[in-house]
Amino acid sequence: MWPCADHSGTPCLQRQRTKTVAIAAVALSVCFLVFQFVMQHKLDSYRDVMNSKLRFFKAVPGEDTYLYSAIANFHDPEEGKLNIIITAFDGSDINYECCVHLDDKTLLRTPSKLVYGENRATAKRLGQRFSERIHGKPDENKLKKEKQYHCGVSGNLRASHVTLTSSSCPSNTQDYLPIVYPKTVPADGLAICAKVAFGTELDPNVLMEWFEVQRLLGVDHIQLMDLDNPEPIQKVFRYYSDMDFLELLPYELPGPPYGRGLHESTRVFNQFFHDESLPILDCRRRLADYTYIMGVDMDEVLIPAKNQDLKTFIKEQLQSHPNAAGFFFWTQFFLYEWGPVNQDSDVTMFRYLNSTQPRWECYKYIYLTQRVKHATTHTITPVSPYRQYTVPKEEAILHHYRQCPKGWKTCNPPRITDRSILRFKDTLEGRLQKAREATGISPQSLPKN
Numbered sequence: 001m002w003p004c005a006d007h008s009g010t011p012c013l014q015r016q017r018t019k020t021v022a023i024a025a026v027a028l029s030v031c032f033l034v035f036q037f038v039m040q041h042k043l044d045s046y047r048d049v050m051n052s053k054l055r056f057f058k059a060v061p062g063e064d065t066y067l068y069s070a071i072a073n074f075h076d077p078e079e080g081k082l083n084i085i086i087t088a089f090d091g092s093d094i095n096y097e098c099c100v101h102l103d104d105k106t107l108l109r110t111p112s113k114l115v116y117g118e119n120r121a122t123a124k125r126l127g128q129r130f131s132e133r134i135h136g137k138p139d140e141n142k143l144k145k146e147k148q149y150h151c152g153v154s155g156n157l158r159a160s161h162v163t164l165t166s167s168s169c170p171s172n173t174q175d176y177l178p179i180v181y182p183k184t185v186p187a188d189g190l191a192i193c194a195k196v197a198f199g200t201e202l203d204p205n206v207l208m209e210w211f212e213v214q215r216l217l218g219v220d221h222i223q224l225m226d227l228d229n230p231e232p233i234q235k236v237f238r239y240y241s242d243m244d245f246l247e248l249l250p251y252e253l254p255g256p257p258y259g260r261g262l263h264e265s266t267r268v269f270n271q272f273f274h275d276e277s278l279p280i281l282d283c284r285r286r287l288a289d290y291t292y293i294m295g296v297d298m299d300e301v302l303i304p305a306k307n308q309d310l311k312t313f314i315k316e317q318l319q320s321h322p323n324a325a326g327f328f329f330w331t332q333f334f335l336y337e338w339g340p341v342n343q344d345s346d347v348t349m350f351r352y353l354n355s356t357q358p359r360w361e362c363y364k365y366i367y368l369t370q371r372v373k374h375a376t377t378h379t380i381t382p383v384s385p386y387r388q389y390t391v392p393k394e395e396a397i398l399h400h401y402r403q404c405p406k407g408w409k410t411c412n413p414p415r416i417t418d419r420s421i422l423r424f425k426d427t428l429e430g431r432l433q434k435a436r437e438a439t440g441i442s443p444q445s446l447p448k449n
């Protein structure tokens with residue numbers, strides 16, 4: 001039968017047109033799906049290529065998950081067990097299983113547990129609400145967040161390698177992280193978790209001053225990650241690594257967006273927050289046996305008002321606050337734009353003696369490792385029943401040496417002159433002299449900026 005036995009030809013034409021449109025639409029959708037499939041395939045194979053170039057992370061095949069370190073301990077979170085904490089960037093929402101290579105050559109497969117960060121699937125399974133921390137962008141789901149997974153091994157066993165999987169355990173040792181067993185540390189040890197050094201904003205001379213002041217303040221150890229630092233900075237790092245004061249760990253930024261860095265011009269928001277936070281998580285675990293950890297950057301120095309070292313200072317604070325998990329400090333900014341107060345010294349920290357009044361901004365902390373679950377750049381999460389305290393500005397100040405922060409209304413707030421750092425004058429100059437000779441770096445050897 002003729003399909004369009006109508007009185008006029010118009011509806012017939014319309015129907016045919018509808019049909020053509022329908023066919024075109026189907027064809028377009030198919031094209032689109034094929035295109036998407038091809039693109040996805042291209043992206044996947046591009047990711048495989050990029051992943052094969054990773055030097056310090058292990059990519060979980062097919063997932064947006066990158067494992068950095070596996071650090072062992074025997075009491076946290078489970079006493080008497082081998083606890084392996086994997087620190088990772090993770091953009092997936094997967095309940096991973098652990099593949100653990102035991103020392104007796106057997107392979108153990110066991111569920112992992114998320115101990116830092118959030119995972120939608122886990123939250124759902126536990127009936128919890130998934131509360132994503134959003135910094136204000138809709139692409140939050142694509143971010144690779146810093147997470148920590150726990151792999152537990154009971155029965156007095158030791159293990160050498162570990163990885164996470166959503167399918168089967170890889171057979172190649174290359175795909176596993178070696179498990180780190182932290183060295184024993186001095187009793188009453190104080191360490192700094194200093195995040196990442198990423199080069200050109202650092203002045204190697206100020207960096208030497210920073211290391212030396214920390215030594216004079218009684219700091220025992222510093223952990224820091226190295227993201228593509230130039231040779232003068234590397235020389236300084238080698239000098240302090242060789243004396244066992246610094247542990248420099250290699251760093252890179254895996255996964256998309258590719259080619260990002262941490263400089264103002266190369267950082268990508270909001271991935272930047274996560275790129276900067278992973279080193280703090282790693283450090284908290286690697287240095288878990290230190291009694292105290294201080295979170296400061298390479299342009300910050302904590303100076304107690306009394307002429308005392310930091311351990312004596314913390315013990316005094318603990319006498320007033322026996323239930324303290326950690327202490328927070330006020331900041332004074334010593335802005336380079338203002339020019340030096342003391343022209344005669346070639347030590348930057350002795351030249352720039354003018355600062356803002358103490359501000360509650362960029363505050364940092366010292367915490368007791370046994371009393372703190374996690375730390376981020378500006379926060380700590382105390383273990384109950386411990387709590388955090390703010391140290392009165394009359395008792396200690398964080399000195400922050402830098403250019404005027406971008407967000408300030410004025411770079412000319414009232415100035416004060418603070419000479420407290422001059423207490424280190426003689427000792428610091430002697431130490432610096434040695435460091436300058438050993439590294440070949442001195443204020444004269446570099447062009448002034």
Ligand SMILES: *[C@@H]1O[C@H](CO)[C@@H](O)[C@H](O)[C@H]1NC(C)=O
Binds near residue numbers: 339340341354417
């Ligand atoms: C430093 O601060 C004092 C006030 O405390 C002021 O008189 C002086 O001009 C300032 N110098 C510089 C270089 O900022």
